Amino acid sequence: MNIKPEILALFSQGLDSILAIKIIQRQNLKVKALKFITPFFGSEIKGREAEYCRKIKGSYEIDLEIIDLTDDYLKMLAAPEYGYGKNFNPCLDCKIIMLTRARLRAAELNVNTIITGEVIGQRPFSQRRDTMRRIEKLSQTEGLLLRPLSAKLLPPTNAEESGLIDREKLFDFSGRGRKPQMALAEEFNLKNYPTPAGGCLLTDPGFGQRVKTLYENGRIPTATDIELLKFGRFYPLTSADEFIITGRHRLDNQALLNIADSRYYILQLAEMAGPVTVLKGPESKLPDAAVKLIRHSKAKTLPEVRIKWRKGKENGNFTIKNPGPAHQSAPNLKNHDN
Numbered sequence: 001m002n003i004k005p006e007i008l009a010l011f012s013q014g015l016d017s018i019l020a021i022k023i024i025q026r027q028n029l030k031v032k033a034l035k036f037i038t039p040f041f042g043s044e045i046k047g048r049e050a051e052y053c054r055k056i057k058g059s060y061e062i063d064l065e066i067i068d069l070t071d072d073y074l075k076m077l078a079a080p081e082y083g084y085g086k087n088f089n090p091c092l093d094c095k096i097i098m099l100t101r102a103r104l105r106a107a108e109l110n111v112n113t114i115i116t117g118e119v120i121g122q123r124p125f126s127q128r129r130d131t132m133r134r135i136e137k138l139s140q141t142e143g144l145l146l147r148p149l150s151a152k153l154l155p156p157t158n159a160e161e162s163g164l165i166d167r168e169k170l171f172d173f174s175g176r177g178r179k180p181q182m183a184l185a186e187e188f189n190l191k192n193y194p195t196p197a198g199g200c201l202l203t204d205p206g207f208g209q210r211v212k213t214l215y216e217n218g219r220i221p222t223a224t225d226i227e228l229l230k231f232g233r234f235y236p237l238t239s240a241d242e243f244i245i246t247g248r249h250r251l252d253n254q255a256l257l258n259i260a261d262s263r264y265y266i267l268q269l270a271e272m273a274g275p276v277t278v279l280k281g282p283e284s285k286l287p288d289a290a291v292k293l294i295r296h297s298k299a300k301t302l303p304e305v306r307i308k309w310r311k312g313k314e315n316g317n318f319t320i321k322n323p324g325p326a327h328q329s330a331p332n333l334k335n336h337d338n
């Protein structure tokens with residue numbers, strides 16, 4: 001049965017967001033939690049949203065709704081208004097996008113309060129008091145946005161002023177220490193909660209750099225491009241929209257085969273096992289992809305190598321002279337027959 005929520009919550013699956021919800025549920029208010037997913041965080045849930053929501057309900061008694069932000073997020077990442085963090089992470093814009101979506105969802109549900117598990121001073125930039133106020137302003141959630149874990153250190157929100165939420169039963173946590181949260185988790189009898197992991201791939205320097213490459217020259221990659229980037233060795237080609245990825249091991253190979261759809265070429269050795277190689281680009285780049293494949297396979301010692309490829313319903317094969325080590329000249333392609 002769908003029960004009308006009185007409070008919306010942002011849910012990250014980390015302990016703090018679970019605690020924020022528990023604190024409000026303890027005041028006998030009905031909470032609906034929103035989990036945002038993009039190719040950079042939460043993407044493991046995609047395709048099994050209902051199962052995930054059941055699991056969260058079973059583990060924490062939390063009603064969850066998943067919102068996929070992929071399209072808006074990929075566009076925003078091209079030019080975040082407030083810039084990038086240390087890596088390719090657009091934290092301010094990311095928070096604004098999530099809170100703005102939450103505000104719009106709250107309006108649809110006729111809900112006037114949004115809660116998060118943020119704690120003042122827990123993260124160096126995004127949870128600084130002044131940044132938190134700025135994010136509220138930019139997402140137009142001033143007065144609506146309540147942080148139950150740090151509420152007593154912040155001005156009262158509409159829900160506290162109206163008496164909907166009892167401010168006295170909220171908390172004054174701040175800083176990076178985790179002890180108060182651990183104690184509260186014990187009080188709520190929360191066991192097996194996830195560790196407070198970042199969980200955002202955009203904060204990973206190597207992955208962030210790969211993603212950045214795909215955004216060069218004003219391009220916006222697809223969600224599938226980003227999924228492919230999570231596996232194998234990555235070789236950007238001259239156009240930002242073209243790249244080659246070669247699997248490093250069986251798991252990469254399987255993932256690349258699962259993810260690459262009919263927009264991508266898939267290359268493999270025709271006569272022996274070897275890495276799966278994915279090409280995004282025109283047919284003329286097949287030899288470049290074959291070179292990468294051969295250099296990471298047992299075929300690197302053969303004088304000539306037969307390569308098979310497919311792209312959607314098309315397929316073909318060709319023989320290529322062994323390119324030798326990376327410093328040697330471009331390959332000589334023979335029998336490019338399809």
Ligand code: SF4
Binds near residue numbers: 095202
């Ligand atoms: S770390 Fe990632 S998910 Fe978190 S605010 Fe920054 S960009 Fe968004």
